[in-house]
Amino acid sequence: MTARKLRILQVMRAPVGGLFRHVADLTRALSAHGHAVGLVVDSLASDAQTESRLTELAPHASLGIHRFAMPRLLGSGDLVTPLAIRRLALKLGIDILHGHGAKGGFYARLARLGNSKAVAIYTPHGGVLHFDKASLSGRIFHGLERWLMGQTGAIIFESQYAQATYAALIAPPTCPTMVIYNGLSLDEFVPVHPDADAADFVFIGELRKLKGVHVLIEALPALRRADGHPATLVMAGAGGSRDALLAQIARLGLTDRVSLIGAQPARPSLARGRIAVVPSLAESLPYIVLEAAAAQLPVIATRVGGIPEIFGPTAASLVPANDVQALHEAMQMALDRPDTAQAEMRARLEYMVERFALAGMAGEIEALYRRLAVQR
Incomplete structure (x- = not known):
C-alpha cells in the first residue's frame, strides 16, 4: 500500500545561516518525495539575499511561503503570530508543524493548541540553548520551553551536545527525542x-x-x-x-x-x-x-x-x-x-x-514525521 503523503509546515524566523540551510534542504527532499510543504518566515526581516533564497525555494513549497511578524525579542507579534499560524495550519490541513530555532519552535507549538489534527515537532538549532538561564530572556524562554513540552510531539536535536545541554539547562524532555545530524549532498x-x-x-x-x-x-x-x-x-x-x-x-x-x-x-x-x-x-x-x-x-x-x-x-x-x-x-x-x-x-x-549525508538526514526526519502522524 502506498504511504500517505503528508502536509507539512516548516516554521522559522529568518531565512539566513545554517538554520535556513537545514530547512531548505529538508523542504527540497520532502517535496521530491511527494509531500506538500509550506514555509512560515518572518515578515520583519527582508533583504535582497533573503528574497533570492526564498524565490529559489518557492517551487518546492507547494503550500506557499507565508510571512508573519516574528520579532527577535519578545513583542506583540508573539501574541498574534501563533494564532495566525494556527489558522493557516487549519486552513491548509497541516499534519506536521515543524518549528526551527527558539522562535520557530515557540510559534509552531503554540499554533498546535486547539488543533488536534497537527503534530508539533521542534528543532532548537542552538537557539534557546544559548540563552543564559540567569538572564531575563533566558528565564522567559526556558520557562516557555517547559510549559510547551505538552504540545511537543518530538524534539529533534542536531547533536548529542544539544540533547544533553537541553536536558541540563531546561529539563529532561518528556516527549520523544532524536539526534539527527545535519547532512550534506x-x-x-x-x-x-x-x-x-x-x-x-x-x-x-x-x-x-x-x-x-x-x-x-x-x-x-x-x-x-x-x-x-x-x-x-x-x-x-x-x-x-x-x-x-x-x-x-x-x-x-x-x-x-x-x-x-x-x-x-x-x-x-x-x-x-x-x-x-x-x-x-x-x-x-x-x-x-x-x-x-x-x-x-x-x-x-x-x-x-x-x-x-x-x-x-x-x-x-x-x-x-x-x-x-x-x-x-x-x-x-x-x-x-x-x-x-x-x-x-x-x-x-x-x-x-557515512555520518553526515543529506539523504540520511532527510530520511530519518521523514520517518519520524510518519510515525507521529500515524500515532495522533
Missing part, C-alpha cells in the same frame, strides 16, 4: 581548489562576537608562512560587529592582511582560502565546519557544541574557545606542517562521509 564532498591568489586562512560566518571573530583577529598578527611572509585572512560574512572588527583590524595594523568580502555563498568562499578557521565561542552543529571539511580543506575549530562530533577521530586538535594563544598556535602549526594538516583532513573526511 554528495556533490559537497567534491574538493574545492583554492584560488591562485587565495589567502592562507578563510572565515565564513556572521560577524559577531559569538562567532569568535575578535579572537581570530587577535591571533593573526604574529602568524608567518614558511617563506617568512605574514599570513593573510579572508572573512566572508556580515553582522553587527563589522565596524568594531574593522577598527580592531586597523588598530593591529592588519588592513593589508585581512579582507572582508561581505556575505557570500559558502562553497565559493571556501576557495578564497587554504585553511578554514571556525573560532566560535558557542555552536550547536555548524554547517560551515561540515562544508569546509567536506570540501577537503584543513579546518581549525574550537571545542564547542557539537563540533567534536563532526571531528570524530581528529577531535584532539580542537582548541579551547576564546583562547587567543591556543588559536594562534593551531593556525601556525597548520602553516608549518601542511602534510600533517592534510592527513588530519583525510581522516576527518572518511569519518564524515
Whole structure:
C-alpha cells in the first residue's frame, strides 16, 4: 500500500545561516518525495539575499511561503503570530508543524493548541540553548520551553551536545527525542581548489562576537608562512560587529592582511582560502565546519557544541574557545606542517562521509514525521 503523503509546515524566523540551510534542504527532499510543504518566515526581516533564497525555494513549497511578524525579542507579534499560524495550519490541513530555532519552535507549538489534527515537532538549532538561564530572556524562554513540552510531539536535536545541554539547562524532555545530524549532498564532498591568489586562512560566518571573530583577529598578527611572509585572512560574512572588527583590524595594523568580502555563498568562499578557521565561542552543529571539511580543506575549530562530533577521530586538535594563544598556535602549526594538516583532513573526511549525508538526514526526519502522524 502506498504511504500517505503528508502536509507539512516548516516554521522559522529568518531565512539566513545554517538554520535556513537545514530547512531548505529538508523542504527540497520532502517535496521530491511527494509531500506538500509550506514555509512560515518572518515578515520583519527582508533583504535582497533573503528574497533570492526564498524565490529559489518557492517551487518546492507547494503550500506557499507565508510571512508573519516574528520579532527577535519578545513583542506583540508573539501574541498574534501563533494564532495566525494556527489558522493557516487549519486552513491548509497541516499534519506536521515543524518549528526551527527558539522562535520557530515557540510559534509552531503554540499554533498546535486547539488543533488536534497537527503534530508539533521542534528543532532548537542552538537557539534557546544559548540563552543564559540567569538572564531575563533566558528565564522567559526556558520557562516557555517547559510549559510547551505538552504540545511537543518530538524534539529533534542536531547533536548529542544539544540533547544533553537541553536536558541540563531546561529539563529532561518528556516527549520523544532524536539526534539527527545535519547532512550534506554528495556533490559537497567534491574538493574545492583554492584560488591562485587565495589567502592562507578563510572565515565564513556572521560577524559577531559569538562567532569568535575578535579572537581570530587577535591571533593573526604574529602568524608567518614558511617563506617568512605574514599570513593573510579572508572573512566572508556580515553582522553587527563589522565596524568594531574593522577598527580592531586597523588598530593591529592588519588592513593589508585581512579582507572582508561581505556575505557570500559558502562553497565559493571556501576557495578564497587554504585553511578554514571556525573560532566560535558557542555552536550547536555548524554547517560551515561540515562544508569546509567536506570540501577537503584543513579546518581549525574550537571545542564547542557539537563540533567534536563532526571531528570524530581528529577531535584532539580542537582548541579551547576564546583562547587567543591556543588559536594562534593551531593556525601556525597548520602553516608549518601542511602534510600533517592534510592527513588530519583525510581522516576527518572518511569519518564524515557515512555520518553526515543529506539523504540520511532527510530520511530519518521523514520517518519520524510518519510515525507521529500515524500515532495522533
